[in-house]
């Protein structure tokens with residue numbers, strides 16, 4: 001897994017930033033990740049990947 005991979009191109013948010021926000025904040029939804037990192041709040045095209053990252057971390 002590449003933490004430096006940009007997941008949200010609109011907002012320039014990397015996989016590592018999303019993972020850290022989820023683990024630090026106990027986030028469980030795409031909306032919460034958007035509030036914490038801005039990821040997914042532009043075109044919305046990355047929300048499916050954000051959900052996959054949530055599923056990976058939260059099971």
Ligand code: FES
Nearest residue numbers: 008010042043044
């Ligand atoms: S790529 Fe994330 S909102 Fe557009």
